[in-house]
Amino acid sequence: MISWSDRVAESVAALRDNRLRTALSVLGIAIGIAAVMIVSTISRGGNHLVFSELETFGLNSVWAYRDWANDSPLERQRSGSGIDSSDVEAISEQRDALGIRDISPIVRTNRNTPARRGSRFANIQLIGANVDYLDIVNDRVIAGRPLMRHDEQQRLAVALVAPDVIEKLFDRNEDPIGKVINIGERRITVIGLLAAKSRDFLSSIGSAGGENANDRMIVPWTFLQRVRGDTEVDHLHIAVNDFDSAALVADDVVGLLGRRHAGNFNYSSETMASYIATTDTILGGVAIVGTIAASISLLVGGMGIMNMMGTAVLERTREIGLRMAVGARQQDILWQFLIEAALISLVGGVIGLLAGAGISVVVVWLTGFPLLPSMLSIVGALCVSVAVGLLSGLLPARRAAQLKPVEALRTD
Amino acid sequence: MIALNGIAKTYPGAVPVPVLHELDLGIDAGEFVAIMGPSGSGKSTLLNIIACLDTFDRGMYELDGQVISSLNADALAAVRATSIGFVFQGFNLISRSSAWRNVALPMLYTGANAKQRYGRAQELLARVGLEDRADHLPSRLSGGQQQRVAIARALVNDPSVLVADEPTGSLDTRTGHEIMTLFDELHASGRTIVMVTHENDIAARASRIVTLRDGRIIDDNRNTATQGFDS
Ligand SMILES: Nc1ncnc2c1ncn2[C@@H]1O[C@H](COP(=O)(O)OP(=O)(O)O)[C@@H](O)[C@H]1O
Ligand SMILES: [Mg+2]
Numbered sequence: 001m002i003s004w005s006d007r008v009a010e011s012v013a014a015l016r017d018n019r020l021r022t023a024l025s026v027l028g029i030a031i032g033i034a035a036v037m038i039v040s041t042i043s044r045g046g047n048h049l050v051f052s053e054l055e056t057f058g059l060n061s062v063w064a065y066r067d068w069a070n071d072s073p074l075e076r077q078r079s080g081s082g083i084d085s086s087d088v089e090a091i092s093e094q095r096d097a098l099g100i101r102d103i104s105p106i107v108r109t110n111r112n113t114p115a116r117r118g119s120r121f122a123n124i125q126l127i128g129a130n131v132d133y134l135d136i137v138n139d140r141v142i143a144g145r146p147l148m149r150h151d152e153q154q155r156l157a158v159a160l161v162a163p164d165v166i167e168k169l170f171d172r173n174e175d176p177i178g179k180v181i182n183i184g185e186r187r188i189t190v191i192g193l194l195a196a197k198s199r200d201f202l203s204s205i206g207s208a209g210g211e212n213a214n215d216r217m218i219v220p221w222t223f224l225q226r227v228r229g230d231t232e233v234d235h236l237h238i239a240v241n242d243f244d245s246a247a248l249v250a251d252d253v254v255g256l257l258g259r260r261h262a263g264n265f266n267y268s269s270e271t272m273a274s275y276i277a278t279t280d281t282i283l284g285g286v287a288i289v290g291t292i293a294a295s296i297s298l299l300v301g302g303m304g305i306m307n308m309m310g311t312a313v314l315e316r317t318r319e320i321g322l323r324m325a326v327g328a329r330q331q332d333i334l335w336q337f338l339i340e341a342a343l344i345s346l347v348g349g350v351i352g353l354l355a356g357a358g359i360s361v362v363v364v365w366l367t368g369f370p371l372l373p374s375m376l377s378i379v380g381a382l383c384v385s386v387a388v389g390l391l392s393g394l395l396p397a398r399r400a401a402q403l404k405p406v407e408a409l410r411t412d
Numbered sequence: 413m414i415a416l417n418g419i420a421k422t423y424p425g426a427v428p429v430p431v432l433h434e435l436d437l438g439i440d441a442g443e444f445v446a447i448m449g450p451s452g453s454g455k456s457t458l459l460n461i462i463a464c465l466d467t468f469d470r471g472m473y474e475l476d477g478q479v480i481s482s483l484n485a486d487a488l489a490a491v492r493a494t495s496i497g498f499v500f501q502g503f504n505l506i507s508r509s510s511a512w513r514n515v516a517l518p519m520l521y522t523g524a525n526a527k528q529r530y531g532r533a534q535e536l537l538a539r540v541g542l543e544d545r546a547d548h549l550p551s552r553l554s555g556g557q558q559q560r561v562a563i564a565r566a567l568v569n570d571p572s573v574l575v576a577d578e579p580t581g582s583l584d585t586r587t588g589h590e591i592m593t594l595f596d597e598l599h600a601s602g603r604t605i606v607m608v609t610h611e612n613d614i615a616a617r618a619s620r621i622v623t624l625r626d627g628r629i630i631d632d633n634r635n636t637a638t639q640g641f642d643s
Contacts, residue, residue: 326493329490405465
């Protein structure tokens with residue numbers, strides 16, 4: 001029986017004999033594999049980017065707020081946010097029953113509130129929240145300390161400050177901790193620095209309300225209430241225990257608020273889960289379109305191999321007859337052509353992989369997507385290319401193997 | 413050694429073409445048989461059947477005690493690899509392979525390793541006088557040299573029968589006779605040879621001449637004039 005190394009050597013010799021045609025078939029497969037690689041890089045990188053930005057809002061987030069849209073003329077005359085400190089307390093007490101992990105009341109100033117330090121200015125947004133807020137929105141304190149209970153209880157004028165604000169108000173070598181920032185006539189002391197948060201991509205497609213997350217100052221919500229002189233809360237920001245039950249929790253909170261205010265206000269909610277579902281649909285659609293396009297180019301590459309092997313079988317019919325006449329079995333002929341096809345696609349696969357990786361690096365560099373190389377996709381691409389080669393080679397190879405020796409020898 | 417009994421073959425088609433009619437032929441070990449006859453008389457068909465390259469409709473064929481008609485495709489391939497050496501009119505060398513690789517080709521399919529193949533190919537190339545052409549591509553060899561390579565290939569697995577279909581048909585007269593000298597030597601060393609030819613002077617080198625016409629044997633002569641070793 002012919003050994004496998006001899007089989008491969010015979011196939012390599014045949015491929016070398018027809019360099020141009022071999023090179024073209026290799027190229028076809030390489031393009032297909034490179035396309036698959038690039039689509040997978042873009043799709044994985046894009047997914048990761050979008051989700052890391054969604055994470056800056058807290059993936060388990062639920063927002064509950066007064067909804068003016070369905071107000072009757074009478075209800076519309078009632079002013080205020082419809083949520084106050086006692087609601088926060090009441091919901092906090094029932095958090096386990098409601099499936100709530102954390103809840104923070106939110107009291108906000110307008111965006112572009114002017115902040116001043118000496119002669120320097122910055123437009124900022126003050127966000128009044130409680131000690132649990134950082135956990136809800138995945139904020140990190142990189143210097144100083146987070147908000148603490150007594151900040152809340154004492155309604156202290158202290159703030160966690162995001163990087164853009166620091167950059168505008170402080171010198172590079174200055175330590176902002178313990179320094180004072182003026183907002184109106186209020187003097188607010190910096191107690192901690194927030195890590196930078198990117199929402200660039202979502203902002204660039206018009207989501208996230210064009211929000212820059214790095215111009216925030218987080219202060220105790222009770223401090224902003226003191227400044228405003230009321231007990232109102234703009235909205236509630238909740239993190240649920242279980243991502244999948246976010247909609248239920250949201251409904252329960254909305255119902256509870258309605259009952260507590262005896263139907264004087266209408267309430268509504270939003271969940272991150274529903275945004276994520278929409279995002280999944282969009283990204284999934286993009287991935288499918290990309291995958292189809294890449295698959296088509298791989299298919300074309302496979303058809304290139306099929307065509308080349310078909311031609312090779314026709315051209316080498318006499319050789320096939322001769323090999324049979326000197327003792328080759330049908331399976332020996334089959335394997336010779338299958339190995340030729342597999343070698344083409346393996347080499348094409350490796351070249352495509354390298355080209356795809358190179359182009360991926362460029363794409364990542366241009367788009368700012370994260371580069372997420374995956375061993376699975378590399379091994380997968382090679383397996384796919386060899387499978388494409390074997391499948392494309394199978395038909396011509398079988399045709400060759402099933403030739404009758406006399407008939408094969410008779411052709412010229 | 414070769415026993416054909418009632419072999420019949422018809423090419424199917426709109427007009428079926430009968431090629432062989434209930435043909436009987438026995439060939440002993442060591443014989444050098446020339447098959448003659450006009451063009452279209454069925455010589456090649458008969459030779460292909462003997463070489464296990466073609467099938468037949470009726471009859472029985474025994475080679476070396478094996479009933480060929482009962483063998484499956486793989487077993488037939490094994491018979492072709494070990495018991496038959498075929499020499500074609502058109503040489504049928506693989507143009508991308510060197511002389512020695514062409515000679516060694518049948519050994520690939522019997523699983524010989526590269527060292528065995530190279531050694532044996534050198535041996536056979538020396539036997540046909542081409543020991544210094546081992547690495548030449550066929551395109552750099554003359555017709556006569558190419559046919560010598562093909563004969564070396566046919567002998568490489570030491571087959572029971574050397575089968576040749578007009579081995580001198582593509583060669584000029586002088587080169588053809590050189591090839592026949594080689595055949596004479598092989599015959600002299602005991603090799604069984606079955607050769608198709610339509611040239612009388614080529615056939616005259618054989619120890620026995622079988623003449624076909626319209627798929628029937630019309631003449632079967634042992635040629636005592638040659639240096640026959642079988643009679
Ligand atoms: N594949 C085929 N299909 C149909 N007829 C064939 C085929 N091969 C040979 N023949 C016919 O069979 C007859 C014998 O052919 P062949 O054995 O090649 O004769 P020879 O070798 O004596 O010239 C011829 O009439 C030829 O036309
Ligand atoms: Mg003929």
